[in-house]
Amino acid sequence: MSKLRVAVIGCGSIAKNRHLGEFNSHSGVEIVAVCDIIEERAQEIALQYGAKAYTSYEKLFEVEKPDAVSVCLPNYLHAPVSIAALQAGCHVLCEKPMATSRVEATEMIEAAKNNNKKLMIAHNQRFVASHANARDLIAKGEVGKIYSFRTAFGHGGPEGWSVDGKDSWFFNKEQAFIGAMGDLGVHKADLLRYLLGEEFVEVAGFIETSAKENTDVDDNAVCILKSESGVIGTLAASWAYTAKEDNSTIIYGEHATLRLEDDPNYSLIVQYKNGEVVNYELGGIQSNAEGGQTTTHIIEHFVDSIVQDTEPLINGEEGMKSLEVILAALESMETKRFTKI
Known part of the structure; x- marks a missing residue:
């Protein structure tokens, strides 16, 4: 062929x-x-x-x-x-x-x-081994009813990664339209939709420019998301995590807590209500750090x-649903109200 x-x-x-x-x-x-x-x-x-x-x-x-x-x-x-x-x-x-x-x-x-x-x-976050395993555990009912979550994606900013450094388009609102929320937050919105297997219906966003100078795009955001079944949690996206990247997600369920990419040795830790703990070594998540460019699948x-x-x-419809979470967060920040999706 x-x-x-x-x-x-x-x-x-x-x-x-x-x-x-x-x-x-x-x-x-x-x-x-x-x-x-x-x-x-x-x-x-x-x-x-x-x-x-x-x-x-x-x-x-x-x-x-x-x-x-x-x-x-x-x-x-x-x-x-x-x-x-x-x-x-x-x-x-x-x-x-x-x-x-x-x-x-x-x-x-x-x-x-x-x-x-x-x-x-x-x-690419859907293809990370810890995330795929967590989705399976949730789908099988291993975690029970999901109560809450918190997820974060933050690093020191695109100037350390972009070919143009501090002059990168990432900092130009006309070209980027949105900062850390578009760069990192949208990944986590997509991941949560994938893990939970349901859509978000309401968003409250606090989105600021506080860490970078000479830019009008956001570099620090925290959002509260509510799913259609009533699961609530937080999503943080930041270019202000200067010392170390954070790409972790924690899911709090009825029978267990799942800790994803939250530990340097185990990419998935399942902490059961009865005290049992299962550690999974599944290989690291892709990162922008040296040596972090593993295949994304x-x-x-x-x-x-x-x-x-x-x-x-992740077809166009899926991409749009994840984008809508970020757009709703922006609207929430502008209107100072919860935004319905």
Whole structure:
């Protein structure tokens, strides 16, 4: 069978550290083209992967006609470029948050449907071993009724990770639209929906810019979420955790408490009501730290969904539901009221 011809649009850190490497190591994929507005950046990556370099994604679609593309661009470009790719007949893997509004997200979903193409959003937390195991335990009834949760995703900020450092688009509201909540919070909104197996119906958000200078995007947020069955808990997203990254989730249930990515040795700890404790060694979660770039399984899943013609786990609808939690938190902060989803 011929290899899947893939193009990567945007040659920043997420493309370099995740998408390109994982596509390259997939035996069923050939990276045919890369695109970046900064020509030298595109050329450098193209040389590395034996691909063609472009500065115009429209031209890339026209000339290369790739089977699939990864959209690794600033947030405000996710929707327009994904839609253009879908209309050009490409399957699309789009970085998160999928869009900057519900309208944009809906347009992306429609474009995928109308062109009969796959649209997947890169919410990699669902593929982390501890998270998948916790979901199984919850689904089997091992934890009993879920009462509450707390989840956090925080580190020192994108300046330590982005190729542009302090000048990164992450700090520019016109390009980013949203800060730590879009970068990290949306991942956790997606994870909680996945773990609990239900939607959130109400959100209260406290979203501030308190740690970074010369930016008007949020860098510190705490939200209270309520699910349709009445489970309540907190979600924190921050670029102000300067000493150490926190990527932990704790689920409080009737029979047990699940501690995910909360311990340096055990990625999942189950503490039962009767005093029994089960520790799982499942390998670490992906992190931006040195040596933290383990495979995300996102690329593998995306490629499989195309080859086998199956619906991706995190399709456009799923991506939009997770985005809606973040949009509701923003609205709550602006109106100083709870927001219903």
